[in-house]
Amino acid sequence: MTQDELKQAVAKAAIEYVVDGEIIGVGTGSTANFFIDELGKIKHRIKGAVASSEATAERLRSHGITVFDLNEVETMPVYIDGADEINGGGAMIKGGGAALTREKIVASVAQKFVCIADGSKLVEVLGKFPLPVEVIPMSHAVVARKLAALGGEPRLRVKDGKPVVTDNGCYIIDVLGLSITDPADVEDKINNIVGVVTNGLFARQGANVCLLGTADGVKKLE
Ligand code: 5RP
Numbered sequence: 167m168t169q170d171e172l173k174q175a176v177a178k179a180a181i182e183y184v185v186d187g188e189i190i191g192v193g194t195g196s197t198a199n200f201f202i203d204e205l206g207k208i209k210h211r212i213k214g215a216v217a218s219s220e221a222t223a224e225r226l227r228s229h230g231i232t233v234f235d236l237n238e239v240e241t242m243p244v245y246i247d248g249a250d251e252i253n254g255g256g257a258m259i260k261g262g263g264a265a266l267t268r269e270k271i272v273a274s275v276a277q278k279f280v281c282i283a284d285g286s287k288l289v290e291v292l293g294k295f296p297l298p299v300e301v302i303p304m305s306h307a308v309v310a311r312k313l314a315a316l317g318g319e320p321r322l323r324v325k326d327g328k329p330v331v332t333d334n335g336c337y338i339i340d341v342l343g344l345s346i347t348d349p350a351d352v353e354d355k356i357n358n359i360v361g362v363v364t365n366g367l368f369a370r371q372g373a374n375v376c377l378l379g380t381a382d383g384v385k386k387l388e
Pocket of ligand 1: 197259262263264265266
């Protein structure tokens with residue numbers, strides 16, 4: 167099976183977690199996109215969705231799904247999203263698609279985080295995937311120095327010669343060379359650097375369930 171087929175399989179399996187008549191939180195990325203396409207097929211069963219990025223909002227609307235502003239929503243039963251890495255305890259690295267801050271905000275309102283990922287995302291120790299950190303643009307150099315002092319190798323994310331700008335008007339620093347044995351501690355330490363909006367470690371509030379796409383079928387980690 168290709169990686170896309172594995173992503174599609176977990177996206178289909180995640181439909182089981184959609185709660186009828188409720189609002190659902192929806193993540194960002196290629197796996198989340200497959201999920202949105204599945205959600206479109208059962209859109210009559212849900213009230214609508216909260217999107218974790220402009221791209222996700224656009225795709226949800228293209229399927230005729232109502233997109234709610236998070237400020238109108240107090241709670242939701244489930245948030246479904248992909249990950250760049252996940253460990254056996256449900257801690258993740260996210261933000262490969264630069265949507266980490268909105269993803270973390272929407273997830274914080276949900277009662278359950280369902281992670282959907284192809285099997286290659288399961289790791290023992292987080293950090294091989296560069297850790298994304300969203301920063302206020304004027305602070306990127308000072309934050310990079312502080313990230314280097316923590317032992318990482320910070321790189322400003324650039325596309326076509328210009329810094330990538332997030333939906334929040336901020337920049338992304340990707341931190342290479344980390345071996346994250348205590349994800350909650352690293353999440354806290356990086357979030358404490360002035361100028362950081364948030365970082366892509368989802369450890370304080372990780373995944374409650376992970377649906378992993380493998381050649382032997384969809385495996386569930388709880
Ligand atoms: C976007 C994310 C994505 O969930 C993560 O990058 C995984 O993406 P994909 O499903 O395309 O592999 O955190 O900010």
